[in-house]
Amino acid sequence: xxxxxxxxxxxxxxxxxxxxxxxxxxxxxxxxxxxxxxxxxxxxxxxxxxxxxxxxxxxxxxxxxxxxxxxxxxxxxxxxxxxxxxxxxxxxxxxxxxxxxxxxxxxxxxxxxxxxxxxxxxxxxxxxxxxxxxxxxxxxxxxxxxxxxxxxxxxxxxxxxxxxxxxxxxxxxxxxxxxxxxxxxxxxxxxxxxxxxxxxxxxxxxxxxxxxxxxxxxxxxxxxxxxxxxxxxxxxxxxxxxxxxxxxxxxxxxxxxxxxxxxxxxxxxxxxxxxxxxxxxxxxxxxxxxxxxxxxxxxxxxxxxxxxxxxxxxxxxxxxxxxxxxxxxxxxxxxxxxxxxxxxxxxxxxxxxxxxxxxxxxxxxxxxxxxxxxxxxxxxxxxxxxxxxxxxxxxxxxxxxxxxxxxxxxxxxxxxxxxxxxxxxxxxxxxxxxxxxxxxxxxxxxxxxxxxxxxxxxxxxxxxxxxxxxxxxxxxxxxxxxxxxxxxxxxxxxxxxxxxxxxxxxxxxxxxxxxxxxxxxxxxxxxxxxxxxxxxxxxxxxxxxxxxxxxxxxxxxxxxxxxxxxxxxxxxxxxxxxxxxxxxxxxxxxxxxxxxxxxxxxxxxxxxxxxxxxxxxxxxxxxxxxxxxxxxxxxxxxxxxxxxxxxxxx
Numbered sequence: 001x002x003x004x005x006x007x008x009x010x011x012x013x014x015x016x017x018x019x020x021x022x023x024x025x026x027x028x029x030x031x032x033x034x035x036x037x038x039x040x041x042x043x044x045x046x047x048x049x050x051x052x053x054x055x056x057x058x059x060x061x062x063x064x065x066x067x068x069x070x071x072x073x074x075x076x077x078x079x080x081x082x083x084x085x086x087x088x089x090x091x092x093x094x095x096x097x098x099x100x101x102x103x104x105x106x107x108x109x110x111x112x113x114x115x116x117x118x119x120x121x122x123x124x125x126x127x128x129x130x131x132x133x134x135x136x137x138x139x140x141x142x143x144x145x146x147x148x149x150x151x152x153x154x155x156x157x158x159x160x161x162x163x164x165x166x167x168x169x170x171x172x173x174x175x176x177x178x179x180x181x182x183x184x185x186x187x188x189x190x191x192x193x194x195x196x197x198x199x200x201x202x203x204x205x206x207x208x209x210x211x212x213x214x215x216x217x218x219x220x221x222x223x224x225x226x227x228x229x230x231x232x233x234x235x236x237x238x239x240x241x242x243x244x245x246x247x248x249x250x251x252x253x254x255x256x257x258x259x260x261x262x263x264x265x266x267x268x269x270x271x272x273x274x275x276x277x278x279x280x281x282x283x284x285x286x287x288x289x290x291x292x293x294x295x296x297x298x299x300x301x302x303x304x305x306x307x308x309x310x311x312x313x314x315x316x317x318x319x320x321x322x323x324x325x326x327x328x329x330x331x332x333x334x335x336x337x338x339x340x341x342x343x344x345x346x347x348x349x350x351x352x353x354x355x356x357x358x359x360x361x362x363x364x365x366x367x368x369x370x371x372x373x374x375x376x377x378x379x380x381x382x383x384x385x386x387x388x389x390x391x392x393x394x395x396x397x398x399x400x401x402x403x404x405x406x407x408x409x410x411x412x413x414x415x416x417x418x419x420x421x422x423x424x425x426x427x428x429x430x431x432x433x434x435x436x437x438x439x440x441x442x443x444x445x446x447x448x449x450x451x452x453x454x455x456x457x458x459x460x461x462x463x464x465x466x467x468x469x470x471x472x473x474x475x476x477x478x479x480x481x482x483x484x485x486x487x488x489x490x491x492x493x494x495x496x497x498x499x500x501x502x503x504x505x506x507x508x509x510x511x512x513x514x515x516x517x518x519x520x521x522x523x524x525x526x527x528x529x530x531x532x533x534x535x536x537x538x539x540x541x542x543x544x545x546x547x548x549x550x551x552x553x554x555x556x557x558x559x560x561x562x563x564x565x566x567x568x569x570x571x572x573x574x575x576x577x578x579x580x581x582x583x584x585x586x587x588x589x590x591x592x593x594x595x596x597x598x599x600x601x602x603x604x605x606x607x608x609x610x611x612x613x614x615x616x617x618x619x620x621x622x623x624x625x626x627x628x629x630x631x632x633x634x635x636x637x638x639x640x641x642x643x644x645x646x647x648x649x650x
Contacts, residue, residue: 035104038072042117042125051130051161051208052115062108064115067130067209074108074117131159133210135166135202137187144246145191145198145218146295153187153216155202163207170200174626187216196220221246222269225293228307235278240291240306245269248293251303254422255289257281258308281313286448287424312448327451330370334359335440337462339387340471348377348404351389352411355442355456367421372442372454374433375411379404389435389460396431396444407433414446426450435460470606471553472581478517478567480613486511487597487619489530490626500524500546507599511617514573519601519615521588522549522564529629530597530621534588536565551582551606567603567611581605592619 044050045066056063061075109116117125138154145151151173157164164182168175170189179185191198198218205211224243231238235257250260257279274293281287288309295303337353353376358369365371380390397406414426431444440456488506495502502524509517523534525546537547549564562568565583568575586603598616605611621629 039104046125051128133159135204142217144221146221151189157183160206165205167203231278231310233281233311233313235280238276239273242272246295248295251292281310286312330454332454332456335456339382347402349381351376365417369417371415373413375408377402387462391435394433472605472607474581474609477610480517482509483616484511485615485617489621491624493624515571518570520566531590531592536585548588550584
């Protein structure tokens, strides 16, 4: 205030004038009063941290609006006009020229981000300009998502202050905000099945006086097409019907006889066709190729496949020399496979093996090779420490009953490579396999009408395996130790109506990649959280107290669907089928200190393999309404083990 009074005194002194019309004096005094008020407002704004919200240039200065709501007129650098000459008198003399006018501001400098006020004593007052608050995203206003996809939206804020903050609300999803600084960051949201849309309401505040909101909308993806199309030998244009609201690309690998012409695609659900140009088949063998429709921009790969099958040609070329019309006698030099145990109470014990006329070269078959896959079911489990296909006769099962004494249609097939290494796949239409102690004989008729008689001379040993007939794929004990684990817990309340909370817990040994070792538990607790000791139980009762439920599974169409408590390997949060085992016995201990959870376990699978270890790390816990219960998070969002996709054995 002393500065203000000092400056007022200076301005008053400068207004001393000689006698002339006092209307000019009154105007000057009025302007002085306005400028003193403006000066006081500017100095107070600087001291209180107020900012300028708008600057408008006017004649002789600027009109300025402060964040406090005050509007000021600032004039600067204005010289006074010369005074009028006095009237002539008998003894009078001419009046003196008027003094130059004055201003509270020597100069005003306006830049993009600040306004600098230079006072008459040379001091500078700098007030920042607050630009209008706005937020933009790296996605469109309306988008399409795949159910189960993790949505990651990058945002950028313009305007505002260093105190900019972002909040998000949404129904049906768990979402979070990850700021990188005051003006940028990420919004993440985990989608689930069952929702047809997701609306994210994003609120932005500058921490002072401005708040805005914008919405980002998503609709669930629709992607329907046919499983396959049969084409005659002449080829030509074929249309594949597609119903979708997603952007996608068409991928055809290792095939030079199918060409694609893509159509236009939009966000709305639409009916469209993909036109494929099929070249004539001049070979006496039928052929097939997979056309993949891959969604663009999904966080994980999502695709559907259409199998294009073309009939054999008959243009006088005669039978394919690689597959003559008569029975082809072949010698297999390679046999390998996997034992899958008892798939269900009705089906037999599953032995899946392959035979080949040449040794495989890594993941590829060499040229001029016949490869036969056999998905066989027996009433006999593996012997202790051995993985040998049981002796007996097994017939082809076109209906996929998976009964003992059969081999399935769905998982059994033949691959044939020509002299260039190009592959052709054929289904079986009939056949049988006879297994003895030192020989395997396979006789099958292929979908092209050719019959193959394949003999493997040797013990049908698929490699060592643990004793037992369980579903577990483990062949040895597993030890897991990690201090970088990550835990996701979801509460379902008193799901079993036994007076205890039901939790499903996903545990990742590697929190950075969500890949490698993983555990899944279904537990019953007598408290609100997950801390406690949990023995195994298969009885849903309060008599036993807290416990974990043993791993179970269902088999549908030859696929394995796990639930309750399992060990598995995962890739990017999803079960990859490389290793899996139901947990049927053991003990589980969960402790917590300073937001870090420690999980100790000593468990056994259905083949008596021991799964033990200690995992520690951060956790995300959600109540039965899906609301977060804690914020002690290393990561910004949770992944849940995906078990919707079955384990493929092909």
